[in-house]
């Protein structure tokens with residue numbers, strides 16, 4: 001893939017091949033009519049929105065981290081997502097989808113539709129994908145740490161089996177969320193209310209919570225509370241966690257555009273479906 005603007009053949013994060021070693025290489029393939037038939041399968045897309053994204057990745061990727069993707073998917077009769085695709089971070093997946101569009105159709109994306117945040121009217125703009133801003137992971141670290149301004153405590157039963165009582169926690173270590181996580185939580189995904197889905201992805205990516213005494217929370221307790229852990233967080237602490245996720249290196253799936261209706265600046269968002277419109 002030749003480099004155009006901010007789009008290069010290097011992923012913003014990369015795949016964790018072994019701890020502390022990331023592989024950022026990927027090669028796109030050009031889509032054909034058969035691929036588009038898979039992509040336009042609207043029933044599949046509606047019933048399995050996350051697996052659909054994984055499917056598009058399988059079709060768009062010739063190789064990732066030196067491993068063949070499309071060839072494996074074809075061998076699996078286009079039915080099973082190869083394991084390597086589940087290990088792609090969600091952030092990199094966005095980047096690959098944009099690169100995939102650029103590789104097949106060119107870097108211009110026509111007819112991006114959104115609502116103007118200012119006047120509320122529907123707007124249609126075209127975008128240069130190679131100018132979308134990209135942030136990159138400069139270290140080979142596969143995750144991030146959130147340090148809370150105010151520590152949080154957890155309620156426990158009388159027996160306090162996990163030594164939680166009286167302790168306060170303020171440091172959370174996350175790994176980057178993966179396509180596999182989004183597929184596992186697909187049943188919680190609602191297009192217009194991402195709350196539950198996002199919280200589940202956040203829980204599944206949580207590796208360790210450290211106390212203010214620097215000792216980790218018992219992994220049994222973390223496992224036990226996994227999907228209800230955020231209930232014990234203050235709204236402010238939760239906001240700090242969410243900011244950590246918002247700061248994950250990636251391509252920005254939105255661009256500031258001038259609204260043709262009211263002439264004010266508005267942020268126009270892209271979604272994966274818009275990247276692969278009917279031809």
Ligand SMILES: [Zn+2]
Nearest residue numbers: 116119259262
């Ligand atoms: Zn407007």
